[in-house]
Amino acid sequence: MARPIGTFCGNLAIAATSSFAVLGFVSFFQSKEKETESTNNIKEKFTTADPQKISQGAKILKYGAPERGENVYFHANHVLGYNQAKRIPDWVAEHITADHLKGSATRKKSNFKEDVQIVDIFRSSNSDYKNSGWSRGHMAPAADSKYSQIAMDETFLLSNIVPQDINNNQHFWNHFEIYCRSLTQTFHDVRVISGPLFIPTVEENGKLFIKYEVVGINQVAVPTHLYKIVVIENTFDKMIAVGAFIVPNQPITSSNLADYQVSLDDLEKKSGLKFLPMLNLSKTKNLCSVVSCKLMGGKELELLFIRKKLESAYNLDELDKVWKEMKGKKISPEKTEYEIYERKKAELMRG
Template sequence: MHRVFCSRWVVSGVSLAVGIGVGATLTCDRHNKPQDGGLLDRIPIIPIPSVNAASEISPYQPGHIAVNKSTAAMKYGFPSLSNIKTRESYVTSYDPRNRTAAWVIEQLNSETLTGTSDRKNCNFKEDETVHVYHRSNNSDYKGSGFDRGHLAAAANHKWSQKAMDDTFYLSNVSPQNPHLNQNAWNNLEQYCRSLTKHYQNVFVCTGPLYLPRQEPDGKLYVKYQVVGKNHVAVPTHFFKVVILEKPRGDIELRSYVMPNMPVDEKIPLERFLVPIESIERASGLLFVPNIMKRTSSLKAITTGP
């Protein structure tokens, strides 16, 4: 059930603020285009269907208590169920065809961001838990023109050197435009870390997108480059879905998409906010039903029948 109160959506206790600005979490205006020199015009528009998330709710079973940081990251469930791998403090779903993750989820708070771990002690490495036919290696990136872009960022896991080391598995990496990786995308990662000052927990899900674009013949094609002898897929875009948890249990949701190309870092991050439904539709993942299940069960526990 969707209720609308002024510029804020309340979906079974999940707060989705609407608009543009520092506090914006979800924009509803799908017609007005930002004045950014046409950059976002090059992001393919994804048709957004109507969503009745309440119909997808099933009872949540609160019997599994998180015992470490990787399982804590899964508080709001799995966006998909294929090839799940757990690391020291993140969980990922690996895509063997594209040789990169479909998604990575991590939990950020003041504890995970504090510590003496140093990325200078880390090296990118093959993930030997992935079959040799389906994994990437460092030679795939050499001379490719792309960075080995972290999905779960190294700086998010300073609490443990092992946790930081785990972010250097190539299964947590996608080919990323160097200018994007080192500038606008880095700004988004830093912004996610800064949110821990204002929220009790920040859950971040990151992944690649392979979006269609219209070719001269008027038809839509999904077209992307591959690099290296293992044909590692180069995403056309990247997404971040950020679940913000307040001490009183309120939830805010923010979702971002950036093209895998040079992006002017002066463009405000709010310009890259997109409706969560657009990411769910393009990626084949589901976030809203999981959040609905969790928040509904918590509401039932705290308020009673």
């Protein structure tokens, strides 16, 4: 017997109504689950906040809070915090020991390239620096990772780079990096944090302005200043010393680091970053009172470069070329240079 159309339609309407009710019920609970998940996520991040405000915040941030990307990016021998708006790092931290400075890694095999860990729309590119008038300045230097080609290659990722005055990069900043490496001859551990700063200047009307150039299609910010924090320590006496320095991103003729030393508090105020939060600073010493804060210069620096060239000579002709170059510059070799030359010559002759 055929079912009456009216009955069928009535049952269909009831079924449809029931289905929509079920769907609405499920949707309601899914929404509640998302709201609960959002609340739990916020609670995890803000454990000290008022519970009622957290609950209300979860409703406000139903679809999540704005994000600045990962807080920290890890590489083989450096760690960094990245500024997505400026396309440069906020800070780059590294650990240097005497062993890190030994090895066959060479920058000749390294190339500047984008860091794929950074979301592509927030990266800088090599084209940004081309014809910009600024050099690609390492925050974690390549020479601090001689022990590993991978570690050295990663220092060439553009997430570790800022637009830097060419003269500053090649001279003062380079000498500062050499200074940090030289500390490993005396101290077991050297930790360094480097980064860019944007410091205001006073205009003619007496007002303060922060003005900086941006370069390239990605508008990479050119810092007005650079900073470096150096922490040295020895395991046998537990001595820890700290020094903080701010230098202008321009040519510098001084070789005295103490001219640019600042308090850690001052650097924190200028950067908006809290440094070394797990170190009891009251038990540390001033770096420049423990070791000289004078950068190498003149003959001392020339000899350092000669030693590096002697060590890296790949055949006897190259070795003799470096030795003649030294004599041509009227640099008198010292005992160390003679020892390196004879040892390297013996190694190359053995084959």
